[in-house]
Structures are given as structure tokens and as C-alpha cells.
Amino acid sequence: MNINEIARMAGVSRATVSRYLNDGYVSEEKRDAIRKVIERTGYVPSSQAQTLRTGKTKLVGVIMPKINSESVGRMVAGISEVLKDSGYQIILANTDNHEAEEVKYLKVLAEDQVDGIILIGTVFTPSHLKVMRDLRVPLVILGQSLEGYSCVYDDDYHSMLEMARLVLTHSHRPAFLGVTEKDESAGAARAKAFSDACAEAGIELPKGAMNSGEFTIDSGYSMAERVLRRIPDVDAFVCATDNIAAGAMACLRDQGRSVPGEVQVTGVGDSRLAHVVTPTLTTLHYYYRTSGAEAAKLLVSMMAGEDVVSREIKMGFDVVRGGSTL
Amino acid sequence: MNINEIARMAGVSRATVSRYLNDGYVSEEKRDAIRKVIERTGYVPSSQAQTLRTGKTKLVGVIMPKINSESVGRMVAGISEVLKDSGYQIILANTDNHEAEEVKYLKVLAEDQVDGIILIGTVFTPSHLKVMRDLRVPLVILGQSLEGYSCVYDDDYHSMLEMARLVLTHSHRPAFLGVTEKDESAGAARAKAFSDACAEAGIELPKGAMNSGEFTIDSGYSMAERVLRRIPDVDAFVCATDNIAAGAMACLRDQGRSVPGEVQVTGVGDSRLAHVVTPTLTTLHYYYRTSGAEAAKLLVSMMAGEDVVSREIKMGFDVVRGGSTL
DNA sequence: CCTTGGTATGGAATCGTTCCCATATCGACC
DNA sequence: GGTCGATATGGGAACGATTCCATACCAAGG
CATH class of the missing domain: 3.40.50.2300 (Response regulator)
Structure with missing residues (x-):
């Protein structure tokens, strides 16, 4: 079931169906006809073809040092909260604290796969900096501050x-x-x-x-x-x-x-x-959760092409007094 | 930089480059020529085009009830460990314990996006069962046992x-x-x-x-x-x-x-x-970590087309004695 | 000598979209 | 009445790979 089928069944051209799915200029009648056919068939456009044609994957890569860590978990929860609403899916890269993996993933992900990257980094080596410099997708750094990049970090x-x-x-x-x-x-x-x-x-x-x-x-x-x-x-x-x-x-x-x-x-x-x-x-x-959410918001606006001058967001903090101090 | 460019620079046809990248029948000389060009240009095939053509995304969807939970974190760590080696990336779907989200993600992911799904589920509603029945990609259930599906769970x-x-x-x-x-x-x-x-x-x-x-x-x-x-x-x-x-x-x-x-x-x-x-x-x-790894292995073999008769893996356990019991 | 099968190569179709262009109609305006 | 802009539609060329098919060469076997 592809767009050609739908077009044929609705008695319009492929281009019109595409316009119906995206934006402009479809008459009321055709709009109705197309809607009916789509409802009946349960047609969903192939995101792979869309991706190939538009170059947008609707995926965001999140590179993290350790998945089973509470702070990282909270950050990712915040990220996922924001991205879900923006129609992006998260693609996960777990490096297990291995710096080389971090660089590898930066490269691989940026190659093709994602529209933007959030890096929950720890240590920045020269090879990090090199790869990051010629990245072709927006990058937000979470948890660290780095001159010249958008970052969200704690004080x-x-x-x-x-x-x-x-x-x-x-x-x-x-x-x-x-x-x-x-x-x-x-x-x-x-x-x-x-x-x-x-x-x-x-x-x-x-x-x-x-x-x-x-x-x-x-x-x-x-x-x-x-x-x-x-x-x-x-x-x-x-x-x-x-x-x-x-x-x-x-x-x-x-x-x-x-x-x-x-x-x-x-x-x-x-x-x-x-x-x-x-x-x-x-x-x-x-x-943590909020900083993840902020990072995601920042990335979304960068991916939308708004040329956000690389921003830094320094988060606030609270001292939580327990019984372990006098 | 696409496969046509590479072919032109190496003085061969696009088809030969493709064969070089995948499997058979390229003579030693052409193989060398192509390798050189690829090394020099740093060419990487567009995974989006490959995906469109082959229908394989090399992505695995992991649907989880809560990302910042220790048990889930450990499972995902195990999954990621295995999948990394098999050339799959993980795409993450966090449902925040919302059953409807779970069903939605099952649908969306299977639509197009992934080659297989691991569901770290909690509760199975009738609509779960319905969606799961007509899923077109392999599914492994982690943490629960469900008749008729491959699952890995604890005793x-x-x-x-x-x-x-x-x-x-x-x-x-x-x-x-x-x-x-x-x-x-x-x-x-x-x-x-x-x-x-x-x-x-x-x-x-x-x-x-x-x-x-x-x-x-x-x-x-x-x-x-x-x-x-x-x-x-x-x-x-x-x-x-x-x-x-x-x-x-x-x-x-x-x-x-x-x-x-x-x-x-x-x-x-x-x-x-x-x-x-x-x-x-x-x-x-x-x-938990091992069960995640087992689930991933199971899924990999299912995705490879080996018709694994839907298997069940029941994990072992240990009683860890602390000071809170007599 | 003719057939057969393995090795090697390129041409062209295909995957399912988007989007540029060409075309057409229609009302408004000078 | 001709021009212009807005609305509406379809044809066809991309996007970048894989893969079927046709073709060709060469050695072995009858």
C-alpha cells in the first residue's frame, strides 16, 4: 500500500496525495476523497522513503556514558518527554564510559541517521573536539559546559x-x-x-x-x-x-x-x-530531568533551523539537608 | 558523495561498487580501485537509501515502562551490549507506565521503523494482544511470560x-x-x-x-x-x-x-x-542484565529469519541474604 | 567443437516519497 | 480584453542505494 495506490483509488495524482499529507492546495472534494481512502486502507506513508527524499529522519541520537545510572536516567526521561511531543524518536547509544565509543557514535550517528544529537558526555579528548567540529547536525551537550557549543549543565x-x-x-x-x-x-x-x-x-x-x-x-x-x-x-x-x-x-x-x-x-x-x-x-x-528537557528543547529549535546562537543554560540547584550533617 | 560518484572515480559501474560493498563477484583489480577511492573520499553508503531499497532498518525498538528504573536500566544495558555487536542500533520508546502509549509505540515502530521489537511490558490489555497479533516484525517480550510469544522472564x-x-x-x-x-x-x-x-x-x-x-x-x-x-x-x-x-x-x-x-x-x-x-x-x-542480553540474542536470531519456534527463557535467581531478616 | 557453469560486469528497474515545473481555471483590476 | 495573482492539479525527475537480467569471457568435459 503506497501513495500511488492511494492516488489511484482516490482518483487523483500522486502529487495531490502528497500535498494532502503535507501542506497546500487541495480542493475540498479531493481532500475528502483522499481522507476516506486513507481511513479505509489505514495507509501510513513510508518514513523510509520520506527520509530518503527529504533528508530528515525525525530521529535524535542520545549518547550516554551509562544507561543504568540514576542521573542519566532522569536526564533521558526529560529528553524523551520533550521529544515525544515534537514528533522525534530517540535513538540510544550507550558507551559504557568508553571514550572511543563516544567518538565512534558521534561519527556514525551524524553520518546519516539522525537530525540532531544530545551528548551526555564526561570527558572531552582532542578526537572528540575534532569529530564535533565537523559534525553536520546540531549538537547539544548535556552535563558539561564547552566553549562554542550549546550546552545545558549544572553549577x-x-x-x-x-x-x-x-x-x-x-x-x-x-x-x-x-x-x-x-x-x-x-x-x-x-x-x-x-x-x-x-x-x-x-x-x-x-x-x-x-x-x-x-x-x-x-x-x-x-x-x-x-x-x-x-x-x-x-x-x-x-x-x-x-x-x-x-x-x-x-x-x-x-x-x-x-x-x-x-x-x-x-x-x-x-x-x-x-x-x-x-x-x-x-x-x-x-x-536532571529538567536539564534533559531543556537540552531537548534547545536541540529542537536548532533542528528547526532557527539559528540559535549556541546557547548555554546553567541550571540551578538546591541543598537538600538530610541527617548526615550537623 | 554517493555510489555513482564512487563508481565514476573508480572507473566501474554503480552495480560493481554495490557488489563490492555487499557480497560477490568483483575482480581483484577493481576491488582494489574501489577500496582506494572509498578510503580517499571517506564514502559511507546512505543507510536511508539502503533502508528504502532493502526494507531493513538495522534498528531495534525497545519499549519500556520507565527509563529511570534500575531494573529496566540493567535490562537495557544487556540489550545494548548484544545489539551493538550485531550492528543494530536501539531506538528507545519510553511509555512512563502508560498502557496506551505502549500500544501506540508498538504500532508506530512496527509500521516501518524497526526490524524487531523488545517489549519490557507490565500489563497486557486486549488492545495489546490485538496489535501484537498483527505485528509484521519479530517481537520478544521481556519480564513477562505470554503464551505464543518469545519471552524472557524471571521465575x-x-x-x-x-x-x-x-x-x-x-x-x-x-x-x-x-x-x-x-x-x-x-x-x-x-x-x-x-x-x-x-x-x-x-x-x-x-x-x-x-x-x-x-x-x-x-x-x-x-x-x-x-x-x-x-x-x-x-x-x-x-x-x-x-x-x-x-x-x-x-x-x-x-x-x-x-x-x-x-x-x-x-x-x-x-x-x-x-x-x-x-x-x-x-x-x-x-x-536483569543477562535477561536483556538473552532477549536481544533471541530477537537477533528471529530477525535473521531463523524460524525460532517462539521460545521461552525462564531465568534463574538467587536469594541474597542481608541483615533485614532473621 | 559445442555445451555448461563459474566468474565478472554494466544497464536499467525499483523502493515510495517530495517537489519543481508546466498547465489550467477563475475572479479582479486597470 | 488582456494581465496578474491565487488556487488547483498532474507529470516527471530526483533521493541513493540494491538487484534482476543480459551479456561476455574462459576453462573443463563429453
């Missing part, structure tokens, strides 16, 4: 600064449990905010106070273990993610240290985890 | 039976916190297993012992609250998901009841949550 620095200040009102021997500094946002920015806050409070950080690991609970556990060995009188764990904080709390529990009495703990992300640990976790709420 | 009944038996060795006033029975797997099967285990142990369940709510922590909290009012001497909460169990534990904590001393608690899913609550949660480990 990692100031939010962590505020969190650190809060902790430091009752802490003199704090330690930081973070992730790789190659990650500008979750890594470098949060670490810098922490050490700036310490400097501001006149605290000199001992060796071993700044740590870097993975985004996992296990990594949080082992970093905490290590700090407790090297700085036995540590009195606060400021963590770069809720996962890490949860790991740290597990470690403290196992070693019989009370939270927040002996050691305060804070996380980032306001994940479900934060609300079920005992005591509940003081954490930073980032508007 | 909800027997795993919960085992869990309930474990709890009942030290409990005489247990309650069940579940989800809607319209969900055959997570709802009906787990609830039945629980009541069967109780019957087996000679326990008569009081009114209010069987509960049904949402898949959320909050819902777990309020269900627990309600049971504590109606059955004050309840001594175990057997929950249909870890989220619900986490909510129940939060409620018990708030009401000053000790776990597992006064009330035992169990979950299902072996989520990260289960390991960070205090005490850690006794839960059922389901092989």
Missing part, C-alpha cells in the same frame, strides 16, 4: 562550594571523595570548589584528603577506607556523588563510626539512595 | 516462594506489600507465591495483610504505615520490590520499630538500594 562549582561551606561550619578535618579530574564537571569543578571552601575557612588539607575514584558505591567504600587509615581523625566526607557517599557511609557503619556525630557525610544528586540510607544523606539536588 | 513465583518460606521460619504475622495484580509477574505471581507459602505454613492471613501499591519508595512507606495501623503486631514485610521494601524500612525507622528484631523486611531485585540501607536488605537477585 557544579557553586553548588559544591555552598555544600562545603555548610559542612565546614562543624568540621575541621574534612576529606573529599571525588572522581577523575578529566571530568570537568563532576570531577574538576567539584574538587576545586571543595578545596576553595577549605582555603576560605583557613583549613590546610593534609595529604590524602583529596581522593579520586569511580562513580560507584564500591569505590566510595574503598576511598573512605583509605582515608580512615591515613587520616584517622577525619570528621567529614564530602563526596562528589551520592553513590560514593553511600559507599562511604557503609564503610563508616562497618567501622563503627557514627554519622554525623563523628563523621559528617554529603553527596551530590539527590538520588533515591540519599533518602533510604540511615541517616538520610545531605545532598545537592540537581534538576 | 517470579518460585523465587518469591523461596523467599517467603525463608521469612516464615521466624514469622507468624507477615504482611505482603505488592503491586497491581494486573502485572502478571511483579504483581500476581509474587503475591500468589506469598499467600501459597503462608497457606503451606498454616498461617491464616488477617484482613489487610495483602497490599497493593505503586513501584515506588513512597508507596512502600504508605503501605507499611497502613499495615502497622491495621495489624499492629505484624512481624514481617515481604515486599514485591526493593523500592517498596526501602520505603517500608524508612517507615519502620520513623516509628521506632527495629529491623529485623521486631519486623523482618525483604525486597526483590537486588538493587543498589538493597546494599545501602541499614540493615542491608534481604532480597532476590534477578539476572
